[in-house]
Amino acid sequence: MTVTPTLSRRVFTRMNMMLSPIAFSITLDDHRTVSQALRPLPGDRILCLASAGDTPLNLLMHDPSEVVAVDLARPQLHLTALKVAAVAALERADLEHFLGVRGPGRDPAGTRLAIYEVLRGDLTAAAREFWDGHPGMIRRGVLWQGAVQRMAPFGSPLVRLGRVLHGRPWSVAANPYLLPLLCRRMPRTDLLPPYLAPRTNPAVRSRTGLIRLVHGEVRDVLRDDPGFDCVALSNVADWLSPEQVDDLLTDVAVGTRGNARVLIWSRRRRMRPARPLPSAFTAHPALQRQLRRRDRIGYLRTVLVLRRREYP
Template identity: 25%
Template sequence: MASLPNRKIAAAVVREDGEQKQRLLDRAFALAFKGLVYAQIWEDPVVDMEALAIKPGNRIATIASGGCNVFSYLTADPAEIIAVDLNTAHVALNNLKRVAIQRLPDHGSLHRFFADADNEANIADYRAFVRPHLDETSRRYWEGRDLIGRRRINGFAHGLYKRGLLGSFIGLAHLVARIHRIDPREFLAAKTIEEQRAIFEAKFAPFFDRKFIRWITDQRSSLFGLGIPPAQYDALADGKPMADVLRARLAKLTCDFPLEDNYFAWQAFGRGYGKGAAASLPPYLQADNYDAVRARAERVTMLHANMTDMLAAADAASFDRYIFLDAQDWMSDAQLTALWSEVTRTARPGARVLFRTAAEPSLLPGRLSDDLLKRWDYRAADSLDYTRRDRSAIYGGVHLYILKD
């Protein structure tokens, strides 16, 4: 029998009305999603904060994932952030981040712990400063062992961003590339946008024309390592060969943003953040934000819960901002209606909702009732601009809705 956490994930992703093969793939994804998936979140927090226009005193409801954005939102001075996640490993990671931000002695130790994440000194700091203040469930997780017997906390001594489902997927992609005589790390030597484009066109674009790559990426299970379930795979492909879709998304990641300003590219090609004081980092790890993030970390509440259930238990008109990441790509029409009914009930005047989709258009028209959807103003032009400027480059669309007066 599946564990409780896995049942929650299965309830979110398994399409029980689908064909048997479809249900089997959905259940396989639910099993893969049970462990740590994202050591780093793959939504751009700079775009998020511009779209959300967070104001002091706002209450925020968000899906947590790897937590980088949760703690980055603190730089905008919200009153409270309720972060939820169905994945117990993500809950443990966010709890670890909150305590580490509060308890590590200075910015240097915080930077070493989460930006470098590859130093034995982090384990000593964990024992001295973090462990005594960590909740028991999270402590058991980090001091437990993964599937191959490694203590999870030791990931911070040997390269956290090489672990988890996504980290392993990127490692496998690097291996496949090297087998085809392509070294992804060569991209990190680029000094200009022009050099980045030249490397992409010469090295990476032809890679997606190889028969093996086209065959493997046509399998719905091939993108489990990106945290993409079968239902989202179909939305991402949108009737096109997946190799072509992935090539287009990689082109944006490699060619549209300067490498020195894009830590997502460093994660993809270097399997970690860049080194040195000038390295691109999420806002919560930047030195200029350290004091504010540390002082406000107690405003984050982390829950192992479904977003809809959390909102159903909340008071009416009690939230100002909502962030759903790409979770709605997984949802049925009934689940979408339940979620947006609770969002509309709990939204304060001027509330904003931000989410991403694998495909380009918003998925809400035609799936929510007109009575529910007409309560919200879709900012189409702004959404296109946010999509263009999202440095992670994974998603087809970034979408902003604002509650009408």
């Protein structure tokens, strides 16, 4: 799929590259939105974007048979691989310290690099080469090394004002996504994402071997490795024309089983496919409206929740 980014996207991408090789170090997908849309069942086979690794890790709490995490950006896959290795090997206290859960920096004893030396043997050669070349990112806590995580706090006053104008609270202290994005602080323990939360971390930790990382296009995975029960495509539609969204949905129909659940959303614009939905899908408008209203990041323009029909 050939995508020509808009001028604003090209400028945004260039700024990302200047600040960090990693665009996102914390995934900006509300895990409640993903879980409520997909309703994963034990044994389901799930396809999602790798992004910063949070979504594939969080989905492990549903006891899938496999989570295939795909991304075109190799640094995002290397970050995901490092997070997966850390979750698998470290107890929660060490995991929080290594990732930087309690804030950027804050490694007076310099132990993060020592922990990385233990983890690097579990990484692929490509991921090891990447992280060996970026020790400073590990020293400062990888959660905070994404370009978006570095830029976003400068826009905090405008975001807070926008929240007030839309009838939302000024404070983001209880918001587990806006707090790290705007204030560079993770939320209190009971609001941590599932892969870090005390209640769900043990289950996630025991299933890290179920994640498979793929470098490439989502459409290629759907065509070449079909049979998914859940597909979470985040805001991939923001990069696509309406015609390309149609082509993607056609491939999703090919790559999923009967009764599969699909989630795709748009942050930048209202998503309008050029053609009607493929006949294989039914949409859920009421659930779409509910998820858009309750999403804790609060800037989704369109949410599309689809179920694949079960054919005899």
